[in-house]
Amino acid sequence: MLTWEFPPRIVGDMAYYAERLAEELARKKVDVTVVTFHEAPYAREEVSDRLVVHRVPNPVGPHVSVVTWALSLTAEVQRILSNVLYDESRRIDLVDVHEWQFVVAAVGLKKAFGLPFVITLHSLEAQRSNDSSSPLSSCINGLEWLGTYECQLLIAKSPSMKSEVERVHKLPSSKIRVVAQNPQSWLKQTLQTYQEALRLHPSGG
Amino acid sequence: MAEPGVMMLSWEFPPRIIGGIAPHVNNLSRNLVRKGTRVHVVTCDYPGAPEYEEVEGIKVHRVDAYxxxxxxFATWVSMMNVNLSIKAAEIMKTHKDEIxxxxxxxxxxxxxxxxxxxxxxxxxxATMHSTEYGRRRGIHNDYQRMISSTxxxxxxEAWRVICCSNYMASEVSNALSVPSNRIDMIPNGVNLQVFEGEYGREAFRAKFALPSEKLVLFVGRLVHEKGVGMLVDAIPRILQRVDAKFVIVGEGYLKEQLLARVEELGVTHKTFISGFLDTSTVKHLFRTADVCVVPSLYEPFGIVALEAMAAKSTLVTTGSGGLGEIVEHDKHGVVVYPSAESIAWGVTRVLVDPAYADRLRQAAYERVTSAYRWDNIASTTLEVYRRVTAEYVAGQWKPKQRNLVRPGGTSF
Structure with a gap:
């Protein structure tokens, strides 16, 4: 799981979502490796047998834009996950990337290791930005699009989000799965989406 | 034994030429290929250039440069790297045993x-062609700090760092805190063939100077650090002793100022500030000039000095930065102080004594053909490649298992 926020670093609601997802998956006996950003030196935390969190600082600083920030961090995320794959016996079959920040890391890992990925979009740049035609927003929008284009499946958290993604990124609706935030079904639906993505693109293929 | 295959990453490669990296990567790659190394270059696209082509054995892949x-600019560089890394990953994947x-x-x-x-x-x-610290003469704001940090x-992250001069090696070591024992100094090279062949010297010379005039040449950007202002100030002093025409080739923010200064000094009829000229005219000028002046105040390497030497033009230079490693005073050229007086002295010294000038340019040509041949540079680079490969093979970092991702039977 690639997420730019994860407790204790909480920027918005996504940190809680990512943490809950990681813990619930681990409870379902799925090996979960989380790579996230943190300003302190690199640390690997073994939360449990099933859940390991890697916290990486940015190798470059200061930064001139959030795009340069995310993209130098990308190489570091690729480094950490490559190390897990090469040196640890932990298995990774699928990547779930949250938001646009680490999309390029997921795409690189897909090209290099044949790892399929799912992207979970919590919101869209076109909605967040007050000027989505600005040069910086168009870069972010482009990275977001790259994620929707290269992923096996996209998880949207509501039907309205699904139609927004279809509209903004011209994505066929067959590529999108809606996982509603219903306590009874969200985890089951997320796992189903993962399994479907793996059927579409088996690991290593 | 086949040499290890290499993937070069460069933001410029001919026909996309922005600075010195494009010709460097081109010449290095060509000569590596000649020695049996398989070379892939991944670079930015250029209008009209194909997405993939083989140029003298170099496999060139061009990527949409965003x-x-x-x-x-820095954000553009990041976005360009996205496309570069995806394309390069695909190439690496399909050429796993080659690269x-x-x-x-x-x-x-x-x-x-x-x-x-x-x-x-x-x-x-990694080859560091220059540093942000050197280019900006210090780090003054966050934008520059970010580039320096990158x-x-x-x-x-580099196993070995290559620099083109001892001057650059110490700049990289000081500005970026790289231990000097991780740096290899491999000089830049010059392509000798481009200065050979018949070009109609007399007719060409007549376009720039009278038969009675000596031809003094400057080639470079018209910016402060190239020292061109000092050369212009030296013109009247030189003209007191010899009749000469000064040809100044290049563009830059100093151009208007230099034109005004030439007029103020009353030497307009003896000076030609040409702006950009096409490559072949510049090459011919190097071959025609009686003296080539390189008065730089900052110069990471000084390729212009090599070109003058390869074209058998006599060199007068301040010897700053990398220039001082190329030219020894009184042997391969005249090394002067960075002042108009000293430049005037050096140029006059060469122009009034043709026998002395001949001795210098002969020695300079011999030096350039021995120490700065691309053939030799490629050999030295290969030694670095072999060293790194040997250390890699002996080390612990190489992958332990071949099959990383076990297909089938997921844990879900």
């Missing part, structure tokens, strides 16, 4: 190179 608007080394040129390809290094566990070598990151 042409949407970006807020600043055993990554060779990055400058911070402009840092993001892509470092990600690829780790995903494919292939050693990375340079430091790239040199940390």
């Amino acid at each position: 042409k949407f608007p970006t807020p600043d 055993r080394l990554l060779h990055a040129h400058d911070w402009l390809v840092a993001n892509a190179s470092i990600g690829l290094k780790h995903m494919f566990r292939v050693p990375l070598i 340079e430091a990151w790239l040199t940390r």
Whole structure:
């Protein structure tokens, strides 16, 4: 799981979502490796047998834009996950990337290791930005699009989000799965989406 | 034994030429190919240039360089690296047994190179052509700090760092905190063939100077650090002793100022500030000039001096930066102080004594043909490649298992 926020670093609601997802998956006996950003030196935390969190600082600083920030961090995320794959016996079959920040890391890992990925979009740049035609927003929008284009499946958290993604990124609706935030079904639906993505693109293929 | 295959990452490659990296990567790659190394170059696209081609055995892959608007150059570089890294990853994947080394040129390809290094566990070598610290004469704002920090990151991730002069090696070591024992100095080279062949010297010379005039040449950007202002100030002093025409080739923010200064000094009829000229005219000028002046105040390497030497023009230079390592005073050229008086003395010394000038340019030509041949540079680079490969093979970092991802039977 690639997420730019994860407790204790909480920027918005996504940190809680990512943490809950990681813990619930681990409870379902799925090996979960989380790579996230943190300003302190690199640390690997073994939360449990099933859940390991890697916290990486940015190798470059200061930064001139959030795009340069995310993209130098990308190489570091690729480094950490490559190390897990090469040196640890932990298995990774699928990547779930949250938001646009680490999309390029997921795409690189897909090209290099044949790892399929799912992207979970919590919101869209076109909605967040007050000027989505600005040069910086168009870069972010482009990275977001790259994620929707290269992923096996996209998880949207509501039907309205699904139609927004279809509209903004011209994505066929067959590529999108809606996982509603219903306590009874969200985890089951997320796992189903993962399994479907793996059927579409088996690991290593 | 087949040499290890290498993937070069460079933001410019002919026909896309922005600065010195394009000709450097081109010449280095060509000569590596001649020695049996398989070379892939991954670079930015250029109008009319194919997405893939083989140029003298070099496999050149061109990537969409991201042409949407970006807020600043550094953000563009990041976006360009996205496309570069995805394309390069596809190439690495399909040429897994062929490409055993990554060779990055400058911070402009840092993001892509470092990600690829780790995903494919292939050693990375970085050539630092200059540093932000040197280009800006210090680091003055966050934008420059970010670039400098990226340079430091790239040199940390590189197995070996290559610099083109001892001057650059110490700048990289000081500005980026790279231990000097991780730096290899391999000089830049010059392509001798481009200065050979018949070009109609007399007719060509007549376009620039009268038969009675000596021809004094400057080639470079018209900016402060190239010292061209001092050369212009030296013109009246030189004209007191010899009749000469001064040809100043290049563009830059100083152009208007220089034109005004030439007029103020009353030497308009003896000076030609030409602006940009096409490559072949510049090459011919090097061959025609009686003296070539390189009065730089800052020069990471000084390729212009090599070109003058290869064209058998006599050199007068301040010897700053890398220039001082190329030219020894009184042996391969005249080394002067960075002042109009000293430049005037040096140029006059060469122009009034043709026998002395001949001795210098002969020695300079011999030096350039021995120490700065691309053939030799490629051989030295190969030694670095072999060293890195041997250390990699002996070390613990190489992948332990071949099959990383076990297909089928997931844990879900």
